[in-house]
Amino acid sequence: MKLRVTGINHQTAPVKIREKAAVSPEKLPVALANLQNYVPHGIILSTCNRTEIYTVESDAADVKKAGLSFLHEKVGIHEDNLNNYIYQFKEKKVVEHLFRVVSGLESMVLGEYEILGQARFALEKAENCGMANLPLRQLFNCAIGTGRKVRSETGISRNALSVSSVAVDFAADILGDLSNCKMLIIGTGQAGKLVARIAEERGMRDITIASRTQERASQLAGILQGRPVSLEHLHDELQRADIIITCAGAPHWLLGKTAMQNVMQHRHKTPLVIIDIALPRNVEPEVAEIAGIHLYNIDDLNRISDKNRQQREFEILHAENIIRREIEEFSTWWQQFQVRPVVSALMSRAEQIRLNQFNRTLKKLPQLTDEQVESLDAMTRSIVNKILKDPVQYLKTNESSDQIKAVKEIFKLEADSRP
Secondary structure, eight states, rough: EEEEEEEETTSSOOHHHHHHHHOOOGGHHHHHHHHHTTOOOOOOEESSSEEEEEEEEEEEEEHHHHHHHHHHHHOOOOHHHHHOOOEETTTTTHHHHHHHHHSSSSSSSSOOSSSHHHHHHHHHHHHHTTTOHHHHHHHHHHHHHHHHHHHHHHHTTTTTTOHHHHHHHHHHHHHHHOTTTTTEEEEEEEHHHHHHHHHHTTTTOOOEEEEEEHHHHHHHHHTTTTEEGGGGGGGHHHHOOSEEEEEOOOOSBBBOHHHHHHHHTTTTOOOEEEEEEOOSSSGGGGGGGGGTEEEGGGGGHHHHHHHHHHHHHHHHHHHHHHHHHHHHHHHOOOOOHHHHEEEHHHHHHHHHHHHHHHHHHHHHSSSOOOHHHHHHHHHHHHHHHHHHHHHHHHHSSSSSSSHHHHHHHHHOOOOOOOO
């Protein structure tokens, strides 16, 4: 049995490809059901940075290709072209990769906190759908524990940025002082809440919150003393805003080219900055062609993200030391888990032989007292355990498929070495 991850992220693919692979939280159960067509167990981790498929391999060819086949169906481009954007790791490299991801070392914004919650959510949904077996649960639980240790024992997340805070800082770089600017935030999910809170901390006083439902917009606007508006009544707000940040979970463009051309006709040549941090994107890319509009997406935020990484570079080595220790602990568990079925079968086989011989011997001996029978039974058990102690320990610490196969053949065991 082997672990495998197939993924696509901000380092391997542009946003126009990543958004096709993205799985929104509400659609994750359906995506897991689709994944089950390819593999019996798997976890989907999908964020604004990445979509990754974690599976437990068997020897079947279709299982080995499960992640690739799923992404091929999801993204909708030929597998040969998809190979230009994906990465695939197996065995120990999967463990290292996931531990780094959940620790925030592979995020666009180094040390960001959101990935911890996203990993917990991915595991929870997989468990609810019956897709998370013991090895995958252990892998994700250990990764989440590692992420917590990295954040508590290093300064990598001290004053950490997020995609939302980077978006606000990006706006400040473009517009300068934000205190006199009018901001429209489209989306009231976690990213939208963070944008609104950070914008207020940066001194913005005129913030409008837009959502599909007036109630959600009103709740967030009430906390910030902002103005709520539903998506159905956006037109006037689009005309008055200096900057728009979109982060809504929508399956279609919220701001299209035709609509924005109409908006700009009423702005009297006042420029408009739009930062789209949603995945899939909320703004039609052709909006960037309209005079007066400056459109940026999540990939354009890398400049500030790189600066954040440089500032925290000295913390990476400390975090990597923690990750190495945690990988070793997981590897020890994994080795023992791998050989558990064959060890159990070996012990059962030895006990069966011992018990058969014990009973035959008892029939040939004179009548023994209960105490004598118990002593003889304990002695034979002890002999078997001592004989098997070193072989079992060797299997647990030096596990390999060849060794497992050899033990099964030597002792004629029926155990399947795959948990």
